Structures are given as C-alpha cells and as structure tokens.
Amino acid sequence: MEEFGNENGLTQDLDSETIFIVSQTFKALGDPTRIRILNLLFKKECSVNEIADTLDIRQSTVSHQLRFLKNLRLVKYRREGTTLYYSHDDAHVMLILQQMIDHACHS
Amino acid sequence: MEEFGNENGLTQDLDSETIFIVSQTFKALGDPTRIRILNLLFKKECSVNEIADTLDIRQSTVSHQLRFLKNLRLVKYRREGTTLYYSHDDAHVMLILQQMIDHACHS
DNA sequence: TGTATATATGTTAATATATTCATATAAGGA
DNA sequence: TCCTTATATGAATATATTAACATATATACA
Numbered sequence A, B: 001m002e003e004f005g006n007e008n009g010l011t012q013d014l015d016s017e018t019i020f021i022v023s024q025t026f027k028a029l030g031d032p033t034r035i036r037i038l039n040l041l042f043k044k045e046c047s048v049n050e051i052a053d054t055l056d057i058r059q060s061t062v063s064h065q066l067r068f069l070k071n072l073r074l075v076k077y078r079r080e081g082t083t084l085y086y087s088h089d090d091a092h093v094m095l096i097l098q099q100m101i102d103h104a105c106h107s
Numbered sequence C: 001t002g003t004a005t006a007t008a009t010g011t012t013a014a015t016a017t018a019t020t021c022a023t024a025t026a027a028g029g030a
Numbered sequence D: 001t002c003c004t005t006a007t008a009t010g011a012a013t014a015t016a017t018t019a020a021c022a023t024a025t026a027t028a029c030a
Helices: A016-029 A032-043 A048-055 A059-071 A091-106 B016-029 B032-043 B048-055 B059-071 B091-106
Strands: A075-080 A083-088 B075-080 B083-088
Touching: A016 A032, A016 A091, A016 B016, A016 B032, A016 B091, A032 A048, A032 A059, A032 A083, A032 A091, A032 B016, A048 A059, A048 A083, A059 A075, A091 B016, A091 B091, B016 B032, B016 B091, B032 B048, B032 B059, B032 B083, B032 B091, B048 B059, B048 B083, B059 B075
Parallel strands: none
Antiparallel strands: A075 A083, B075 B083
C-alpha cells in the first residue's frame, strides 16, 4: 500500500457525497468543448464572445457550458460594461487537467 | 504564465486527438459506479463477483463497466480457473483520481 | 427613451449513457 | 458429457447530455 501516499484518498472508503463531488468534477472535464474552454482560460481571461470566436462554438453553447463550469466553481468572471471576462477559478483542478493532458501526450 | 509548469500542457494548443483521449479518460472517471470500482481496485485485486458483492452492484453492471475501463486500459485482469481477478492498470490515472478525492475532501 | 451589443435562458431534438434482464460463453469437476 | 460456477454479452429502457435555435435580459450610450 501507500504506493501513492494517503491523504484520505483511495485507501479509504468513500462516502457518497465525496463520490458525487468527484464524479461531477471529472464529468466537467469529460467533454471536449469544456476542455477546450478551460484550456483557453488557462492561457488568458476571455469574454464569452472571445471564447466562442476563438474556438468556433456558438455563443449560447459557450454560455451554457460556462454556467456548468461556474456551478462547480471551476471558472469565475468579472464584469466590464456589458462584457463578462471569464477566468479559471480552481488551480488544483487545472493542475489535474494539465497532468492528464501530459499523460495523454506521452502515451 | 508557467504557474503550473509546462510539459506540452495547458499553455499549448491541443490537437483533437489529445482532446479526445483526455475527455474520454475524464469521462471514465466521471461516473460514481466507476469511481467506486477503481477505488476498490486501488486497495486490492478483485474478482467480478467480489466487486459486485462489495459494492452492491449487479454482476452485469460491473462487467459492463469493467469492459469500459478495460478499453481505456485503466484496468487489467488475470485468470484463475473460471475467476477473473481485476486490478488497476494505470498508475498515473489512479494518482489523478486520488488527487481529486483529496481535493474534494479538503474543500 | 430608444437602440445596439453582450450574455443568459428556455425549449427542443439528437445522441449518449447507465442499468437491468435474459441469455450466452467458458472453464473446471463429477 | 453433463452440471455448476463465473463472467460476458445483447437488447431494451430510462435517463442524461449536448448543441442548436429563438428569445429574453442587462448594460451602455445617443
């Protein structure tokens, strides 16, 4: 045991609330569109239309997905006039995303 | 930049194949049943029926989900008579799972 | 107040997913 | 070979998800 260390992690039984949060968060990362959005927001803060234009996704789709990510506190925004600038809001999850990307690139 | 380092990770544009692999892998982790199975397999190698009994999930459901995880090379098995013993097969993904569990426990 | 722009929301349709039941396969032993 | 046990598979159903369209809301400004 302890192959990966233990900080109340896999070596312990999981309560249903933890399982729910973990699966919800992974589900958020389990969609190509959301990965592209988060990858963009990793590089820089963006308005909704910037995201839509850059990634060639419809504005309403971007807005729906941003709401999804916002509910999980993975992104946040600030307002400037009528424009909302979104940025990532969970460094740990972004680190996990990067690890998985590295993992995919190396295998 | 470089807040999280860079090993061809988030600071670079992603090709569609990488996005696909990453999203597929996260999708595998984005389901409560699969998280419970992987969490169990982290602790020890298990037969299909052991998994089903321990987690109170039907045998066919476990088998379907194991096939899913097997296709992504997240689990493997060895045969002993009629019994198949499954175990995890991707230490890096297991590490990522544990990180997310820790993250959920601490927030 | 009216108009333009940026974003959010409601609804719908297509597709994907998860689980269940029933059954098939595969291995071992009598 | 027949029977038992362990696992896999196919089909069906219920549910979830995604993206699109149309429209609503909100802010700024003339």
